[in-house]
Amino acid sequence: MIDTKIKEKKGCTGCYACANICPDSVNCISMVEDEEGFWYPKVDYNRCIECGLCIDVCPVLNYRVVENALTAYACINKDEQVRLESSSGGLFSVLSEQVIEDGGVVFGAVFGEKFDVVHSYAETREEIGKFRGSKYVQSKIGDAYRQAKSILESGRKVLFTGTPCQIAGLKSFLRKSCDNLLCVDVICHGVPSPKVWKRYIEYREEKAKSLTQRISFRLKDEGWKRYSVSFLFKNDTEYRQNFNNDLYMRAFLRNACLRPSCYECKFKSLHPQSDMTLADFWGIQNIASEMDDDKGISLLFINSEVGKEMFNKIRNEIIYKEVDINEAVKYNSAAIKSAQYNPNRDNFMKGINDNIPFDILVRKYCTDKISIGIKRKIKTAICKVLKIEKV
Ligand SMILES: Cc1cc2nc3c(=O)[nH]c(=O)nc-3n(C[C@H](O)[C@H](O)[C@H](O)COP(=O)(O)OP(=O)(O)OC[C@H]3O[C@@H](n4cnc5c(N)ncnc54)[C@H](O)[C@@H]3O)c2cc1C
Structure with a gap:
């Protein structure tokens, strides 16, 4: 089996x-x-x-190629507050509000009791806030596909959001197309280990000498491009750090703790199985600089007729501009390329298992040392300039 x-x-x-x-x-x-x-x-x-x-139903064993022609847009949610609470331009919230207004149900990733990340659903506008904001850890699907199926069978609309592999899993599980289903995925760098995330929460709580009250991966106080990670603790202290200096984000973005399948992701392509794809519009300053106010812009791909229909419904709630998809992807290679394997990954993961302190592991395995290859090239260039054999 x-x-x-x-x-x-x-x-x-x-x-x-x-x-x-x-x-x-x-x-x-x-x-x-x-x-x-x-x-x-x-x-x-x-x-x-x-x-x-x-x-x-395994989407990897039964990998299917989808034929679709994508269009791409830069989008901003007109609701300034919701946009600031969202990771990018707040498009997810516009889509989910529309589905709720149509009597539907929204599925997405939420923080659980101990800040583990799980898939859950919402039926009211007020509940949507729990999905808002990226949680950079693999979300546990649990029974979510079964729940979505039974809601779809009752005739209600379903918006299912997740990573491309989670959307492929849902589509495979359903085994037929459903007119009342809208699938939205995010461009995904890769998903970190829930165990590494748990260890990081423990590390932060030990430092703060308190349990956690609230976590945000994407605070925009210093701007969308220089976002910060924040932990608010029950003793009312706060940890806040720019993503570049946060230990967990360093391990995540340097690919030290991703799921093995993420390094050869089968679901990276410009032919996604979803109806719409959401992402950060990195590079917006080079493509539509008039929209770049550093408060967050969503990159949206529309991948199907269902996606197009939805876009027409929400047009009035957003500011948008059509862009060249190839230009957009130039600044967001995670759309089509898997995360590069970090040669220190297994050492990092072993260190987590051996209970080595988080900060020591990150300093040891997630620093940006100049690679031997680059060092060699620099040396050769210096030799050429100085017209000598060796430096
Ligand atoms: C693990 C991960 C990696 C990502 N990597 C990239 C990247 O490399 N480049 C890029 O441009 N964008 C990436 N994104 C997407 C980006 O961070 C935003 O989520 C996206 O642009 C939507 O933003 P928004 O402002 O529309 O809505 P928001 O309110 O910020 O987004 C919320 C949506 O994200 C979903 N979500 C949150 N956490 C998870 C999770 N752990 N698993 C599945 N779904 C989740 C929620 O269900 C909801 O649909 C990634 C997201 C995740 C979760």
Whole structure:
């Protein structure tokens, strides 16, 4: 069954499609955390009836190519407050408000009780706030695909948001297209380990000598491009640091703690399975500088007719400009390229397992040392200028 088909860890995105499809009467697939903190399916062969559904719905084993012609837009939510609370231009909130107004249900990633990240759903405008803002850690899908299916079958609209592999997992799980489903993914750098995230929260709480009250990955006080990570603690103290200096963001952005499948992501392409794709519009200053006020701009790809219809519905709520998709991707390579494997990744993850303090691990494995190759090139250039053999 599915666990025997996954030959290498990079062949599983942890999307939960297999666990969701396993019939209720059998329920033999559990998602088990490995030593790095990522979930993989484990089959209980005493209960398995070998129906093969788990293999049929795996989006990696049944990878499908989608034919679609994308259009791209720079977008800003006209609601200034919501935009400031969002990671980019606040487009997610506009889309979800529209779906709620249409009587629908919105699925997305929320912080759980201990700031773990899980998929959940909302049925009211007030509840949407819990999804707002990126949480840079793999979100646990749990039963979300099953819940979405039963809501879709009741005839209500569903907006499902997540990473490209989570959207591929949902589509595979549903096994048919649904007119009342809108899928929106985010351009994804890669997802860090929930175990590393847990260790970081513990590290911060130990420093603050207090439990956490609120976390934000993307505070825009110093601007959208120089965003900060913030922890507000129950003793009313705050930790706030620019993303470049925050230890967790350094490990994340230097690819030291991503899921193995992220280094060879199958779902990076300009042919996504979603109807719409959201991202930060990095490089906006070079493409539509008149929109760049450093408060956050969303890059939107419209990938299907359903996406186009939705865009027409929300046009009045946003400021937007159509842009050349290839130009936009030039400044956001995560749209099409997997994260580069960090040669120190396994040492970093082992250090997490061995309980080595977070700051020591990041300083040891996530610094920007100049690579030997670049050093060599600099030396050769100096030699040429000085017309000598060696420096
Ligand atoms: C792990 C991750 C990596 C990303 N990498 C990039 C990147 O490399 N380049 C880029 O341009 N953009 C990236 N993004 C997307 C970007 O950070 C914004 O989420 C996106 O632009 C939407 O912003 P917004 O202002 O419209 O709405 P916001 O309110 O900021 O976004 C909220 C949306 O993000 C979803 N979300 C939040 N956390 C998660 C999670 N852990 N897993 C799944 N969905 C989540 C919510 O469900 C909701 O749909 C990434 C997002 C995540 C979660």
